[in-house]
Amino acid sequence: MTSVHQPHDTRRRPALHWGADGAGAGPVDERDADGYADLRSYAAIGDGRTIALIARDGRVDWLPLPEMDGVPVFGALLDAEQGGCIELCPVEEFTVDRAYVADTNVLTTTFTTASGSVRVTDSLNSGTAGRLPWSELARRIEGVDGHVELRAAVRPGTCLNTASPWVHQTARGAVLRVAGLTLAVRTLGARSVEDGDRRIEVRYATSPGSRHLLGLVGTEGEPLFLPPAEVIDAGVDRTIDNWSAWMRTFDWDGPWDTAVRRSALTLKLLLHAASGSMVAAATTLLALGLGAEKMGAEKNWDYRYAWVRDSAYALTALFRFGLREETHGAISWLLSTIRRHGPEPQVVYTLDGGLVPTAESRDVPGWRGATPVVSGNDAAGQLQLGVFGDLFAIVALYVEHGNVLDAHTGRLLAGIADLACDRWRSKDSGMWELPEHRHYTTSKLGCWMALTKAVELAESGQVPGDDARWRSEAEHIRAWVEENCWSEARGAYVWYSGTDQLDASIVLHAISGFDRGERMSRTLDALRAELGAGPHLYRFTGAAKEEGVFLACSFWLVSALTLCGRVDEARDLMEELMSTPNDVGLLTEMLDPATGDLLGNLPQALSHLALVNAAITVSEASAAD
DSSP: OTTTTOOOOOTOSSSSSSSSSSTTEEEEBBOOOOBBBBBBGGGEEEEESSSEOOOOSSEEEEEEEESTTTTEEETTTTTTTTSEEEEEEEESEEEEEEOOOSSSSEEEEEETTEEEEEEEEEOOBBBBBSOSSSSSEEEEEEOOOOOOEEEEEEEOOTTTTTOOOEEEEEEEEEEEEEEEEEEEEESSOOOOOEEEEOEEEEEEEEOTTOEEEEEEEEEEEEEOOOOOOHHHHHHHHHHHHHHHHHTTTTOSSOOOOHHHHHHHHHHHBBTTTTOOOOSSSSSBBBOOOOSSGGSSSSSSOBSSSSEHHHHHHHHHHHHHHEEEHHHHHHHHHHHHHHHOSSOOOOSETTTTSSSOOOOOEEOOOOOGOOEEESSSGGGSSSTTHHHHHHHHHHHHHHHHOOOOOHHHHHHHHHHHHHHHHHTSSSOOOOOOOOOSOBBBBBHHHHHHHHHHHHHHHTTTTTTTTOOHHHHHHHHHHHHHHHHHSEEETTTTTOBBBBBBOGGGGHHHHHHHTSSHHHHHHHHHHHHHHEEEOOOTSSBBTGGGTTSSSSSSHHHHHHHHHHHOOOHHHHHHHHHHTHHHSSSSOOOSEEEEETHHHOOOSSBBHHHHHHHHHHHHHHHHHHHHH
16 A cells, blocks of 8 residues: 555556546555645535535645635645645555545545545535535544544635634634634544644544544634534435435436536536526636646636636536526526626626636745636636627527526627627637737637527517628628638638637537538548647647647537537547546546646536537437437
């Protein structure tokens, strides 16, 4: 067995790939000498309010409170020394086997030592009727065989160097305070509990059939409710039942069932229950660069916001799975948010429907030295024409599934369609949120999609006004793209007018229906030849020099191949991509094709949405044959 603290060879990746024999089992050696774990080592749990990331060695390295976009009071993911974490593992060297409880976001981890084995079940508990009004982390500890000693520590961090935690003694025992948060540790069957000045440490000793608990409850700016440890422990079973009940409403009988179901559960984690919005990822500021020399590349962004684009792709999947509350909640949140800040839709909003602050640097080391660490996101101030298409795609899909728009929304959309008629001629930052303003091909096609959908909505009586202008401008956009963005020499649609470089996001417009013929099919071949790395694609020409492959592009390619009539190729590619998730089925934003290292924020909504929609597209094409 290997020590949990042994530095590992960062070029070696024999395990942690989903579908491999014993994928989540074996020695734990993913942490480097500075205490940072491989991104592949993390599993996610959540309660619709926040998300915790748990490494294979039992450490919770990420847990913002009280909301998923809140302060990372446990943020060792970005600052191993001062960021804070919740530790729980045997005192001896150990190996690990882990998996989610079937059809849930509750995680079980079995630690095996020379003296015995113990199972830890991790849950962010839900209540009898939905979310609890406080945060409640439950870590149930069960002796399996032999006798195992475990150590635990709850040590809040500095919230990106903005606060200093302390232990406060009260009449009800010690509590932890930091940045407006009040936290309490609740234990069951502990051998000892010791209070430090900034942390609380606990020891356990298990035997066959023994039951123990490490619990944490927290609130912000309000009194703290202290449930008995036995009630927190019972909450684990209730939470399992709640997740299982939700999955019973989930309708899917197509291929890649395990991956689709896990992705759906992951997407449910990323839905902010209070508002209906979807966070782009659970984390912030994780490196996209390759190699030590690239870790400082300024590609680290806070993704704990709601992108209109992600909501559009999410609804496609959620409708297909027969989920009602989530679809209505998402579109209601989006339309009310646009009305609040309109008339022109923004690219991204906060989870509660506010405007995203500009990026602000934080003085912390970053995951494995990836800097700068920032909060906020400068994409909020960009012009990205694709947002018009994303918005209208959402609304059109909602209507296609038998729903009706209110009069106010109809008028709002008519005005936004008129804006798209004017805006499409502008340069913008493109889908990839780049600083260079250009006439990006897919930006123009975002406006084409918006106007095409606006015409459909007008014809069905959902949007008022004369659609003649929308129809005319859509045809102008098509003609402009065909004349300025097609290169016969490259045999492909190019990235932007006047270049011969390629951009993988063009595959989205096989999906949108702009082109599923010979030109698009030739473009797919050109993309695979120039941007391909195994089954994956880089985002655009030149990206391979400074970042990993973009996982969503790989799955979008599956959908595009299918819609261009190349179903067998699409199915083969999808099978090859099934080894991409980690051992518990999670996807990040990017991957280093040379090592298999996951890169970027996780779990990443766009990657899971692309996987799910690829499975749907192939399944529907196969059923039509």
